[in-house]
Amino acid sequence: MNVSVLGAGAFGTALAISLAQKGKVTLWARNAEHVADMQASRANGLRLPGVQFPENLSLTSDIAQALATDVILLAVPMQQLAGFLADHIAPDSTANLVACCKGFEVATGRGPVSVIRDAAPQATAAILTGPSFAADIARGLPTALTLACADEDAGKRLQQALTTPNLRLYRTTDTQGAELGGALKNVIAIACGVAIGAGLGQSARAALMTRGFSEMTRLAQHMGAETATLAGLSGFGDLVLTCTSEQSRNYRLGLSLGAGDSFDPTTTVEGAATARAIVQMTQTSGVDMPITQTVARLLDGAADVPTSMAALLSRPLKEE
Numbered sequence: 001m002n003v004s005v006l007g008a009g010a011f012g013t014a015l016a017i018s019l020a021q022k023g024k025v026t027l028w029a030r031n032a033e034h035v036a037d038m039q040a041s042r043a044n045g046l047r048l049p050g051v052q053f054p055e056n057l058s059l060t061s062d063i064a065q066a067l068a069t070d071v072i073l074l075a076v077p078m079q080q081l082a083g084f085l086a087d088h089i090a091p092d093s094t095a096n097l098v099a100c101c102k103g104f105e106v107a108t109g110r111g112p113v114s115v116i117r118d119a120a121p122q123a124t125a126a127i128l129t130g131p132s133f134a135a136d137i138a139r140g141l142p143t144a145l146t147l148a149c150a151d152e153d154a155g156k157r158l159q160q161a162l163t164t165p166n167l168r169l170y171r172t173t174d175t176q177g178a179e180l181g182g183a184l185k186n187v188i189a190i191a192c193g194v195a196i197g198a199g200l201g202q203s204a205r206a207a208l209m210t211r212g213f214s215e216m217t218r219l220a221q222h223m224g225a226e227t228a229t230l231a232g233l234s235g236f237g238d239l240v241l242t243c244t245s246e247q248s249r250n251y252r253l254g255l256s257l258g259a260g261d262s263f264d265p266t267t268t269v270e271g272a273a274t275a276r277a278i279v280q281m282t283q284t285s286g287v288d289m290p291i292t293q294t295v296a297r298l299l300d301g302a303a304d305v306p307t308s309m310a311a312l313l314s315r316p317l318k319e320e
């Protein structure tokens with residue numbers, strides 16, 4: 001199966017580099033100047049500096065060329081996905097479309113697979129998610145991810161096609177669980193960053209990760225996802241990575257919030273929009289999401305760090 005990656009950000013570029021170990025890969029970017037620069041330097045200095053492109057990786061800003069492949073990876077940020085699909089994917093497409101983004105749409109509360117299904121109902125919709133920093137994948141370090149596709153046979157084919165020597169894919173048919181894990185862990189990572197940035201200590205972080213996982217699982221159960229998926233790479237695995245590494249942009253945003261420092265607003269931080277989306281989604285359902293709500297309030301400037309922590313600590317005592 002030949003593969004194209006749409007979106008030449010850090011993650012799309014890293015996936016294209018890794019997949020090029022197996023065969024020809026096309027990396028598409030919307031900006032022709034960026035493509036020319038990458039063609040000349042054989043690197044993506046803008047988003048993934050320091051890693052040279054292998055020979056098998058070709059670049060294009062021609063969307064028709066990029067769409068003429070067996071598998072299409074969609075590596076644009078979550079809030080851009082629906083617009084991107086509307087612009088470039090025909091509603092009657094039967095392509096294999098694999099979302100490579102993490103989050104929920106603020107406007108609709110949909111996750112990436114739902115957005116693909118709505119845009120192209122006859123396409124095969126899948127999601128590739130789990131603990132992986134783009135820089136690690138691009139440097140050939142060992143990484144394991146989850147490929148979720150409701151169609152089991154198509155999922156098996158995609159699992160084979162997208163596994164590379166350093167990128168090992170596990171498979172599930174539970175797309176909803178995979179979407180939820182990848183989206184919610186980013187919000188918890190912001191909370192953990194806040195705790196560390198504010199000097200609250202490692203014990204506070206461990207508490208936030210554990211209780212965060214508890215609220216991730218609660219929402220997944222409520223929505224009918226499998227809790228086993230949440231305990232896998234796309235949930236627990238990614239929670240651990242993102243809450244403990246300064247490579248994570250979500251965690252770094254939290255660090256800045258906690259320390260009262262400024263943060264570059266152009267950075268892709270999926271957890272910020274997702275926190276707001278989840279608060280809206282759970283307003284009527286009554287699912288208890290205290291950490292996610294706290295993060296949303298902090299991001300909106302509706303509460304400060306000491307008040308937020310005091311509020312979390314003074315909640316009614318309960319069984320674990």
Ligand SMILES: NC(=O)C1=CN([C@@H]2O[C@H](COP(=O)(O)OP(=O)(O)OC[C@H]3O[C@@H](n4cnc5c(N)ncnc54)[C@H](O)[C@@H]3O)[C@@H](O)[C@H]2O)C=CC1
Nearest residue numbers: 008009010011012030076077080100101102132133134268
């Ligand atoms: N960077 C990482 O280590 C990882 C990122 N991800 C996920 O990958 C997704 C993308 O993140 P990154 O690549 O890191 O972000 P990034 O900020 O490096 O790049 C985003 C790219 O999307 C492009 N883009 C945005 N809107 C577009 C549109 N309408 N049409 C075409 N291109 C558009 C931008 O030009 C940019 O090149 C996010 O959902 C993130 O959670 C997942 C795992 C690892």
Ligand SMILES: O=C(CO)COP(=O)(O)O
Nearest residue numbers: 130131132133248249250
């Ligand atoms: O999703 C990621 C790791 O799995 C990347 O995390 P950030 O988006 O926080 O950088």
